[in-house]
Amino acid sequence: MSLFSPLLEQLVHALRCLPGVGPKSAQRMAFHLLARERDGGRYLANMLQQAMELIHRCKQCQGFSEKKICDLCTNPRRDHAILCVVESPADVMAMEQTGYRGLYFVLHGHLSPIDGIGPSEIGLEKLKKFLQEISPKEIVLATNPTVEGDATAQYIVQLTKPFQIPCSRLAHGVPIGGEIEFVDGNTLAHAFAGREIVS
Amino acid sequence: MSTPTLKNAFVLHTRAYRETSIIAELLTLEEGRVGVLAKGAKRRYSTLGAVNQQLTPLTVAYQGRGELQTLTHCEVSSPGCYFSGTKLLSALYLNELLMRLLSRGDAVADIFALYQKTLDRIKQQSPVANTLRLFEKHLLVYLGYGINLQTDAETEKKIVKGKFYRYHPGHGFVVVTLGQASQHTAFSGESIIALQQENLTEAKLLTDAKILLRLALAPLLGSRPIKTRELLQGDFHD
Numbered sequence: 001m002s003l004f005s006p007l008l009e010q011l012v013h014a015l016r017c018l019p020g021v022g023p024k025s026a027q028r029m030a031f032h033l034l035a036r037e038r039d040g041g042r043y044l045a046n047m048l049q050q051a052m053e054l055i056h057r058c059k060q061c062q063g064f065s066e067k068k069i070c071d072l073c074t075n076p077r078r079d080h081a082i083l084c085v086v087e088s089p090a091d092v093m094a095m096e097q098t099g100y101r102g103l104y105f106v107l108h109g110h111l112s113p114i115d116g117i118g119p120s121e122i123g124l125e126k127l128k129k130f131l132q133e134i135s136p137k138e139i140v141l142a143t144n145p146t147v148e149g150d151a152t153a154q155y156i157v158q159l160t161k162p163f164q165i166p167c168s169r170l171a172h173g174v175p176i177g178g179e180i181e182f183v184d185g186n187t188l189a190h191a192f193a194g195r196e197i198v199s
Numbered sequence: 200m201s202t203p204t205l206k207n208a209f210v211l212h213t214r215a216y217r218e219t220s221i222i223a224e225l226l227t228l229e230e231g232r233v234g235v236l237a238k239g240a241k242r243r244y245s246t247l248g249a250v251n252q253q254l255t256p257l258t259v260a261y262q263g264r265g266e267l268q269t270l271t272h273c274e275v276s277s278p279g280c281y282f283s284g285t286k287l288l289s290a291l292y293l294n295e296l297l298m299r300l301l302s303r304g305d306a307v308a309d310i311f312a313l314y315q316k317t318l319d320r321i322k323q324q325s326p327v328a329n330t331l332r333l334f335e336k337h338l339l340v341y342l343g344y345g346i347n348l349q350t351d352a353e354t355e356k357k358i359v360k361g362k363f364y365r366y367h368p369g370h371g372f373v374v375v376t377l378g379q380a381s382q383h384t385a386f387s388g389e390s391i392i393a394l395q396q397e398n399l400t401e402a403k404l405l406t407d408a409k410i411l412l413r414l415a416l417a418p419l420l421g422s423r424p425i426k427t428r429e430l431l432q433g434d435f436h437d
Contacts, residue, residue, distance in 0.1 A: 113295050113426035114212050147253040185278025
């Protein structure tokens with residue numbers, strides 16, 4: 001027999017769908033909401049309900065938005081001549097910190113042949129359509145510097161060849177504030193290959 | 200406490216586990232394919248970060264008793280290995296093949312050497328098609344499914360130039376008359392001998408070798424397609 005009432009049991013179970021939340025954390029969250037945070041709980045439930053119903057992928061950049069075409073894509077103050085391809089919506093946030101103010105395309109993953117994730121699974125056809133619509137002057141491939149990320153970037157280069165748009169890739173280098181002694185050999189080899197003349 | 204011995208390894212595949220850990224499939228010299236858990240490998244200051252670097256020779260140590268070992272040490276043993284373009288996709292093709300054909304615990308030292316040699320050849324030589332065909336051929340041999348490229352499976356006569364042979368997976372080549380040869384995929388004696396001597400110098404020989412090796416690999420791979428082939432598209436023909 002279960003210790004909790006069925007509804008409480010279900011709540012704990014439901015909370016476990018969040019990443020990094022195991023049975024103990026879920027139980028703690030449930031008790032906290034019920035004992036001290038009823039209003040917060042109602043607000044959370046309402047927000048979840050609305051978000052799950054209304055937020056979809058933007059028709060252009062594939063980022064999450066409740067509008068058909070998101071604010072990022074429609075903002076006239078952004079540079080429509082440059083497109084940055086990233087793996088996840090979190091990467092959009094990261095790229096914004098760099099001062100980049102162009103457009104994005106979110107892949108929601110990377111090519112991973114062994115896991116059965118091919119070009120169609122990461123929406124590359126949509127990317128092609130988007131390129132036809134906006135015909136940018138440069139594509140920045142900001143996929144992760146892993147073998148799969150590189151393969152994805154490489155595939156996009158091949159895919160966009162007919163459009164004759166120059167593609168660039170983020171540079172690899174020594175992290176700021178890091179020490180060369182402790183930098184991984186391959187990263188350092190990349191940084192060396194991409195060294196810049198300073199005088 | 201005894202220090203675990205360091206082993207040479209390549210990472211064939213990784214997948215995320217929980218928030219910051221990674222489960223990796225390694226190809227090692229001594230123990231073949233090994234599954235390891237790299238705890239906290241995604242953390243910024245993790246010493247196991249190199250487990251993310253596929254196609255790079257690594258030195259690793261792991262311990263444990265179950266199916267999944269715990270990775271305790273991982274570093275790049277010879278940096279500067281970098282693939283791009285078709286070469287990168289070709290190298291990933293090797294990984295996909297090995298992941299599909301090799302089970303954990305199949306210890307085949309020859310496969311490690313073959314993998315290492317093939318990666319070097321992909322890096323140095325263009326085009327890569329020839330290198331990939333030889334990898335497939337040797338891999339089949341080491342897995343115990345090698346194709347008999349020497350003799351006719353029924354008559355046991357030597358395969359000769361000027362004749363045509365049909366290939367039956369798991370059985371071997373059987374000589375066919377010219378009329379039959381034109382109807383179905385049959386291989387010329389020249390093509391079979393070229394693959395046997397590893398002398399795939401002409402486009403026709405390479406294409407035949409590709410078709411033949413795919414036929415031989417098909418029963419081992421089952422119905423799930425090899426995704427990297429899709430990515431390589433036309434590049435396989437170069």
